Amino acid sequence: MLEGLEEIDYFDEVTHWAKTSETGDRAELSNLPESLSFWRHIDARSETCLGQKCIDFDACFITRMRGRALDADIVVVNHHLFFADLALRNRMYGSVLPDYTAVIFDEAHLIEDVASEYFGSQVSNYQIDDLIRDVGAVPYEDAGADREITQTSSRVMRFADNRVLYFAGDTNVFSDMALIEQLYHPELAFLPIGDLFTMSPREAAFACRLLRAKKVIPMHFGTFPPLTGRPDDLRERIAGLETAVWALEPGKPVEW
Numbered sequence: 001m002l003e004g005l006e007e008i009d010y011f012d013e014v015t016h017w018a019k020t021s022e023t024g025d026r027a028e029l030s031n032l033p034e035s036l037s038f039w040r041h042i043d044a045r046s047e048t049c050l051g052q053k054c055i056d057f058d059a060c061f062i063t064r065m066r067g068r069a070l071d072a073d074i075v076v077v078n079h080h081l082f083f084a085d086l087a088l089r090n091r092m093y094g095s096v097l098p099d100y101t102a103v104i105f106d107e108a109h110l111i112e113d114v115a116s117e118y119f120g121s122q123v124s125n126y127q128i129d130d131l132i133r134d135v136g137a138v139p140y141e142d143a144g145a146d147r148e149i150t151q152t153s154s155r156v157m158r159f160a161d162n163r164v165l166y167f168a169g170d171t172n173v174f175s176d177m178a179l180i181e182q183l184y185h186p187e188l189a190f191l192p193i194g195d196l197f198t199m200s201p202r203e204a205a206f207a208c209r210l211l212r213a214k215k216v217i218p219m220h221f222g223t224f225p226p227l228t229g230r231p232d233d234l235r236e237r238i239a240g241l242e243t244a245v246w247a248l249e250p251g252k253p254v255e256w
């Protein structure tokens with residue numbers, strides 16, 4: 001669950017805090033980095049909460065908070081908790097706040113923004129990192145399916161020096177490549193250009209415009225006759241871009 005020795009101290013801190021905290025509110029740990037890998041395994045999320053099936057249901061901070069709220073005649077919460085509760089209703093956990101007959105909103109000038117947080121859709125680079133890691137961790141019993149998924153999935157790889165590589169696998173161009181560019185700014189992209197099951201040079205040129213990588217390595221071409229795409233074709237199609245086509249030669253090592 002931990003990625004790197006430096007996370008051990010942070011995890012110890014969270015473990016100690018969880019035994020002493022009255023609220024379980026992560027905001028109490030403001031000194032801990034948002035990027036810690038173990039957050040996604042330990043924080044409470046509506047999409048992963050098991051509700052009453054959870055073995056920690058009674059000890060759970062949310063259950064205890066709900067119990068306190070149930071005993072009260074008037075409950076004062078901030079806008080975030082109000083809308084988080086509204087978003088939870090009808091899901092596995094049910095609700096955090098007890099049922100109410102009247103609601104008074106105070107200081108509601110930011111209320112639309114808060115409501116959008118819970119009823120809109122958002123994606124962060126950490127969530128995409130999580131998703132990529134989770135997809136990679138799913139065990140496939142069928143070796144053929146496993147190989148197929150590994151070959152066809154596209155992925156973003158960040159190296160220790162923070163350079164980012166985008167590997168397109170056996171995919172075609174898709175509009176979310178613009179999102180990948182905005183979130184990760186890949187410097188190098190591997191794009192298939194064979195024009196059979198994958199992109200052609202024309203489609204790869206669109207991908208280059210979306211990804212805006214400094215270098216593109218064409219792949220999946222020239223190995224058998226039906227793969228007709230060629231690096232020179234891609235090079236001509238992106239002549240006006242600041243993206244160089246880096247055609248590798250078999251057996252010749254290169255450095256990036």
Ligand code: SF4
Pocket residue numbers: 044045048049050051052054055056057060061062063
């Ligand atoms: S009940 Fe509490 S501890 Fe259990 S899964 Fe839900 S949020 Fe987590």
